[in-house]
Amino acid sequence: MSTPKADDPVAARMKLRFEVENFLYREADLMDNWLLDDWLALWTEELLYLVPSTDKPEGNPREHLMFIQDDRFLLNQRVRSIMNGTAWAESPRSTLRRVLSNVQVKSDDDGGLTVTSNFVVYRSQGSTLQVFPAHAEYLLERSGEANFLIRQKRVVLDLEELRPHGRVAFIL
Amino acid sequence: MAELPLIIDDRETPKFWVNRATMVEPGILEQEREKIFDRCWLYVGHESELQNVHDFRTRRVGGRPVIFTRSSEDNINVLVNVCTHRGMILETRKEGNGRNMRCFYHGWSFNTDGKLTSMPQEEDYPDGWKKSERCLPRPPHVDSYRGFWFLCWDKDQSESLFDYLANATDYIDLVADQSDTMMQISGGSHLYSMHANWKLLAENSADGYHAMTTHNRYIQMISASGADFKKRTGGGKGLGGGAADLGNGHAAVGASDHSKGDRPAGLARAFHSEEAGKDYKERRQHLAEKFGEEWTDRILGGRNVVIFPNLVIVDLGMGCTVRTFYPEEPGYMEITSWELSPPEVTDTLNDARKSDFLTFWGPAGLATPDDVEALSRCQKGFASYKIDPWNDLSRGMDKEHPASTDELQMRVFWRKYNELMTGEAVQEESGVYEKVDMIARTGK
Ligand code: FES
Ligand SMILES: [Fe+2]
Numbered sequence: 001m002s003t004p005k006a007d008d009p010v011a012a013r014m015k016l017r018f019e020v021e022n023f024l025y026r027e028a029d030l031m032d033n034w035l036l037d038d039w040l041a042l043w044t045e046e047l048l049y050l051v052p053s054t055d056k057p058e059g060n061p062r063e064h065l066m067f068i069q070d071d072r073f074l075l076n077q078r079v080r081s082i083m084n085g086t087a088w089a090e091s092p093r094s095t096l097r098r099v100l101s102n103v104q105v106k107s108d109d110d111g112g113l114t115v116t117s118n119f120v121v122y123r124s125q126g127s128t129l130q131v132f133p134a135h136a137e138y139l140l141e142r143s144g145e146a147n148f149l150i151r152q153k154r155v156v157l158d159l160e161e162l163r164p165h166g167r168v169a170f171i172l
Numbered sequence: 173m174a175e176l177p178l179i180i181d182d183r184e185t186p187k188f189w190v191n192r193a194t195m196v197e198p199g200i201l202e203q204e205r206e207k208i209f210d211r212c213w214l215y216v217g218h219e220s221e222l223q224n225v226h227d228f229r230t231r232r233v234g235g236r237p238v239i240f241t242r243s244s245e246d247n248i249n250v251l252v253n254v255c256t257h258r259g260m261i262l263e264t265r266k267e268g269n270g271r272n273m274r275c276f277y278h279g280w281s282f283n284t285d286g287k288l289t290s291m292p293q294e295e296d297y298p299d300g301w302k303k304s305e306r307c308l309p310r311p312p313h314v315d316s317y318r319g320f321w322f323l324c325w326d327k328d329q330s331e332s333l334f335d336y337l338a339n340a341t342d343y344i345d346l347v348a349d350q351s352d353t354m355m356q357i358s359g360g361s362h363l364y365s366m367h368a369n370w371k372l373l374a375e376n377s378a379d380g381y382h383a384m385t386t387h388n389r390y391i392q393m394i395s396a397s398g399a400d401f402k403k404r405t406g407g408g409k410g411l412g413g414g415a416a417d418l419g420n421g422h423a424a425v426g427a428s429d430h431s432k433g434d435r436p437a438g439l440a441r442a443f444h445s446e447e448a449g450k451d452y453k454e455r456r457q458h459l460a461e462k463f464g465e466e467w468t469d470r471i472l473g474g475r476n477v478v479i480f481p482n483l484v485i486v487d488l489g490m491g492c493t494v495r496t497f498y499p500e501e502p503g504y505m506e507i508t509s510w511e512l513s514p515p516e517v518t519d520t521l522n523d524a525r526k527s528d529f530l531t532f533w534g535p536a537g538l539a540t541p542d543d544v545e546a547l548s549r550c551q552k553g554f555a556s557y558k559i560d561p562w563n564d565l566s567r568g569m570d571k572e573h574p575a576s577t578d579e580l581q582m583r584v585f586w587r588k589y590n591e592l593m594t595g596e597a598v599q600e601e602s603g604v605y606e607k608v609d610m611i612a613r614t615g616k
Contacts, residue, residue, distance in 0.1 A: 012183075012228065013213060016413060034529060051360060051361060052360065052537060053360035053363075054363060055266060055361055055363060056359055056360030056361075057361060059359065059360045061523070061526055061527070062519070062522065062526070063358070063359060063527070064359045064360040065358045065360035065361060065362065065511040065529070065530075066360065066526070066530060066533075066534075067362070067511070067530070067534055067535065067536040068530060068536045069527055069530055073396075073397070074527075074531060075257050075533075077389075077392070077393040077396060077536065077538065078587070080389075080392070081389035081392065081393070081538065084389075086388045086389035086392065087538075087541070087542065088386065088541075088542040088545045088546065089541035089542050089545040119466075123414065138368060151325055160363075161363035161365075162362070162364040162365070162482055162535050163362070163363060163364060164366040164367070164504070165364075165365070165542045166364050166365045166366050166535060166548075167364060167536065167537070167540065167541035167544040167545070168535060168536045168537040168541070169542075169545075170452075171542040
């Protein structure tokens with residue numbers, strides 16, 4: 001096997017995807033382990049966190065009823081309430097494990113990177129196990145060497161109804 | 173049927189207890205389907221969901237599949253969504269537009285008036301057989317009030333929708349008057365569920381008592397946004413406002429807003445921007461010119477309305493949700509919620525409204541998930557119902573003017589429930605219908 005040359009475009013793409021994957025894996029770890037203050041630090045100051053309704057996956061906040069449309073203030077509030085134990089729907093906290101794959105860098109230019117991924121979250125509480133299949137689209141900003149910040153994240157649940165789950169109070 | 177009474181309505185002590193057996197016993201649910209959901213007027217949908225001719229929405233109402241559709245500019249139909257040939261579900265899409273609906277099994281086609289229009293090999297039917305006898309069935313009664321469409325499955329129902337709604341019409345007016353054209357349901361809905369008995373959601377939807385505790389994190393958010401929650405609710409002891417029996421099992425809690433547009437009403441966070449504040453004030457001005465100060469103060473206050481048995485309209489100033497639910501099992505209900513808003517507001521106000529809606533409501537909001545959790549935990553608790561069968565709903569029973577944090581609104585629901593289930597007549601607690609949101613919040 002020959003070592004790829006530094007200017008080899010395939011090698012460059014592999015390197016970029018490797019870096020992006022590492023970033024997304026780190027994000028997933030923080031969410032699964034409820035280290036949400038650290039998770040908040042992965043975002044740019046101005047941010048948009050979107051989850052459309054299950055029956056309007058292409059929905060946008062101006063026209064449609066979403067599940068979540070958080071700016072920096074609301075995302076801080078969401079995280080604070082989960083961390084201080086007043087989010088009763090996750091108090092006591094459930095056990096989360098997500099499996100993440102199909103990471104693709106869709107575009108990469110001065111404006112940042114567009115990245116998509118598929119993931120499944122298993123949520124267990126008592127004798128109940130819930131499964132949340134989803135895919136996400138990120139707008140990432142570069143932040144130093146091999147690191148990124150999230151400017152926008154849009155999570156689309158691959159469910160037609162939030163039944164029988166009933167609610168999502170952990171971070172997707 | 174449970175051996176103990178369904179409710180204890182003791183006027184002497186006074187106290188009001190509800191039998192937890194009604195939450196868990198399958199035999200009771202069977203009776204509820206027959207005596208409540210097959211008898212009462214039930215919410216189908218809002219007229220604004222059908223903007224164009226031949227638009228349709230499919231959903232279940234009282235457990236039965238229906239098509240809610242517009243067959244012409246001025247005609248809306250509710251049709252049973254089941255092929256009259258051999259019973260297949262006809263339209264499987266949730267929403268769409270189409271002149272014809274075709275059953276794929278053998279190819280029968282129906283139009284949006286429910287007429288059977290064509291089928292393959294029609295010539296093979298006997299001579300006397302008539303297509304006109306195989307139209308889609310309709311609920312025996314369908315009617316609307318100010319854009320809200322209802323049906324009733326009981327052909328013997330003699331009460332009109334208007335009479336059935338009783339004083340709840342006043343509260344629907346407060347919502348419908350918010351638009352110069354027609355209030356509009358936004359695209360997208362919240363299709364969620366709770367592992368809890370359906371009656372718990374009827375109780376919870378107008379329960380001011382739980383707001384400060386269950387929704388503490390929401391209230392933290394309001395305060396963090398810069399709003400003075402204590403001042404807004406008159407001292408911070410509770411939410412302010414009163415409760416009213418609207419007749420026929422319907423009830424509301426609510427309060428007027430007397431800030432004249434200086435701050436957002438109800439449970440909203442502080443204005444998102446100066447521009448949003450300016451737009452809000454202009455909008456208030458417009459409403460006041462149209463309706464006068466008193467009605468405008470009521471409109472811009474807030475209200476939680478429970479229309480018996482399973483329609484909830486919660487309008488908290490910062491947004492309005494329309495919600496209906498149905499029991500699949502004693503301990504499991506499916507819930508659908510929509511957002512209702514005036515289409516003519518500025519983009520700035522609309523953006524704020526949509527955002528504020530989600531901070532509270534919806535299965536991923538800062539409040540609804542905690543209601544889901546609370547009610548499911550109650551349902552788990554009812555496993556002990558044979559040890560202590562009683563839920564207590566006595567708050568404010570000795571008051572002339574019960575507050576929104578009392579439990580009159582639940583007692584109103586349960587008395588009607590008991591009447592339909594057992595035949596015992598309702599004895600009202602307070603004689604006259606009171607416009608509860610005329611009771612001013614003390615804080616200005
Ligand atoms: S069942 Fe619909 S065409 Fe036969
Ligand atoms: Fe609640």
